[in-house]
Amino acid sequence: MRADRADRADDVLALARLATKRGAVRAMLGWLARRTGGPAMLVGDTGRVLAGPGGEHDPAVARVAADAAAEAAVELHRRGAASAVLGGGEGPPVHLIALDTGPRTYLAVVGPDDPHCGTLLADAARTLALCWRLEQSERARRRIESAEEYSREAVLHLLMVGSVPAAQRIAGALRPALPAMVQMYVIECPHARRREIARRIDREAGGGAWIVPCPVRPNHVLALVPPEPGPGAAAVSGGPAPLDLLIVRLVPECRVGVSAAVALRDTPTAYEQAIHALAVARNAPGRRAGFGGDVDVTVLAGPEGYVWASELLAPCLRYAPARRADPGPQELLGTLGSWLSFGGAASRHLKIHRNTLAARMRHLDELLGVEVSRSLAAQSAAWLALRLHTAPQAAAARAQAPPGHTATLDAVLGTPAAGAWARAQLRPLEQAGPTAGLETLRTWLRADARLPAAATALGISLPGARKRLTRAEDALGRSLLTAPSAKYELWLAMRALGSL
Template sequence: MTRLAAGPDPVPAVLGELARRSAATVALIGVDGTVLSVHPGRHPLAPAVLAAAARAVPGLHARGTPAAVRGGDGAPTVHLVALGAAEPGNGADCDPDGGADPPPWLAAVDPADPVPGDLLADAARLLGLCWRLDRSERARRRVAAGDGRGREAVLHLLMVGDVAPARRVAAALRPHLPDVARVCVVECAPGRRGEAAGQVTRVLGGRAWVVPCPVRSRHLIALVPEHGAAPGGRGSGAETAGRLISRRVPDTRVGVSEPVPLHRTAVGYEQAFHALAVARSHPDGHCRFDRPADLRSALGPAGTDWASALLAPCLSYRPARRTDPDGPELLATLGSWLAFDGAAHRHLRIHRNTLAARLALLRDRLALDLSRVSDQSVAWLALHLLGPAAPGDAAGPAGEVAPGDGGDAAGPAGAVNDGDDAGPSEGSPLGASGGDPRGGVPAGDGDGRWHGLDRLLAAPALRLWAHDQVAPLSADGTTVGLATVRAWLRADGRLPGTASALGISVSAVRKRLNRAEQVLGRSLLRGPSARHELWLALRVLDAPPG
């Protein structure tokens, strides 16, 4: 019985062994008289005998009696033992959820032979331990699930820029949130995320805030404190976290962002995700994001004014019902949709139909067709320009990824979509739509709906930014990469439409885009995708100068 107690399902296993060795019918009875489990013995037992034993248990428990013997005078002898009697007053009768959950009673009935007392005592002792262990394991799982939900809530608040409530929620957890952190996205082997999370925590000395990604089942998100670093700095610790994780945690790839303040956690996540796209093919298994230019600073106050005008219908929106999403919640939904596409419902913890209804409301309020890359890019730019900023904040959407040693970001092709999430526009609740008429850049009639986007993008500094975005695609002396990206954007990020336009197979398109990911140092096939920046860059470059 001791061996069985250490195996799987110990309570029924020990009960079965007790029934076999004693030839008695054994049962577990709850303190309310409910028969929880029965294992028949060698001799048949009248149901009335077990029912009488069950009726006796509530009274015995109320009086605090640890054990009793019923029957005799020709009736079957019934032994009743309280499994929790050995530890009175230790809180074992309190369920972690606040409800009463006292230990059950063991009943042993044999109409023919008496049950050996030492066997019954040993079995009751083992069953009590097994029952408490099983209850403790259930409580541990509940606590772990609650801790995970709390950490996910903190991450969600940080992703939408609500730092103050995030700090209040995080105060009950450990470790404390840092003021400046690097965001690491860790991709681990399938089914091993829990093990990887524990290893990442140990590798980083318990200083990192580690959260399982609510969208992708193979990803972990870690906020690693950047002590003494200014946002955007390039200290020697830039790749430390990624190197430690990739070397010490088996089968992982790590993307690391620049140091970002907490209110820019969403930008840090996007940077780390882009770095992960290169890390998949890099021999070191980790890459860091390195930003050469800042689109927000290039546009300045004019960009903020333009974004406010475009998003004004949502900023001023007040729902008719208190239970409906308000303006900020709609914009949070828009940001999640642009980052995760059809998987946004998992990020927001809402139903697919609820997501579709919110997107329809956004489409009506903003007059944007969010199934098209062109309108998505306009919305992305507006959200980015209107996002929270701080003095000295150097995080921005434009960038390239450098390997952990600071060398060239380009690596061999071969990043493969593992099926964990659909590519951009695949499985979209908005459905398909027609592509833009020219090379990924829409016709000019959309500029009126976009509140003068072309005038905003005519800033001289943006041409340099745009050239930096697309130049790596032609670095090999050919225009194949650039032509593929143009066709892909024109097809609204859909691989079949791109393949049809180029006259090649879907797998060939995917391979070309994988190579483009490596030379750009950005994620394309999985969101957050760089398709919005690329569309804007092509819009700038294809506009007549002047």
């Protein structure tokens, strides 16, 4: 009797130790299988096997045992009993005991060597029930987190495509509500730490930040936050440090790019600004940078510019898909905008297969009559046309144009306003001197922004060309080598000045 009590105590202690490990349920089922000499598993009241032991098993034996356990669990549930030994005769006996869980779950051991293992199963059932409820809660938590993550990603996607009212409705249900004015933070960090960093940012922002793991870049976290006071406000008032400074202090591996304050409808512009700032932050001593340039190209277009944009995009706008499942005009324009921003990574942004993306780009090439997928000149024209077409003042500007009026890209870029804009884009490179790489940039743009071809044309190595363009990024305060890139604006600027 004393030996039996000692054995039982050892068994309970062994189960308690297993309960502290990762994958405790599978570990305990494996231990029970070895201890009793029969396969052990958890079975639902409908006969579905919910969990089995870890390790390798003969598939045929496991299948027979699972079928026997499933049949016995359904029968026990029908009877309404808490435990029983069922089967026997032609098949193996199945020892079952109900766990204290909902919905009803049974611990089943099929054909154990010891026919008197009821006490062991009763002791195991208590610990297993706790571990099973814990694992189920963890799965539910992960599902909720995943659902919220996808919902937040959907809100960001709606903002990026201009559907602000829909984004506000969803955000209002999820909380926090989206502010009328925002700043975009793009935080570059180790992929494995994205969720941890997102939680820290949320805590430091006082719950007011709208945080989304970037759907395109696996090492980026995006945060929309209400604009902060001016740079000196915190120092004067003794208030909290700027959020980007707090982030780099908390997580030294991070690099942070911050946009200017923009209206919520201009979230795509804020994202581009933050990406450009991030390019500077990668080489900045403080590992953070704010955007100090200007990406508003609508200043260089009068009424004829909006007419030109409509004419360029007209084949796409008038397109009627042959099949209901084919993308329509707005979806094609969305694909074009995403591809111009992210290149091949647009498939992750749009949640489509890369072959589908390639097929849509070929279709756009045919519709627009230019090789958007290959030519930087065509890409830059399409990029400008999309910006002008979606500008808030586009419809009113087109209405002011004389009937039957047509325009060309050179005419759009030939205005005094366009010349002033172009000189402002290139002035930082000219002021930085020859080491900033103005000629390298021109050669790179002539090579359709392909680095190997640019390196060959310059007669230097590929790393050398990359280093020169990195210096140009620092001088411009803009991203060149990482999408979204400023290559379209710079191509247009050089075209406007006759440098290409």
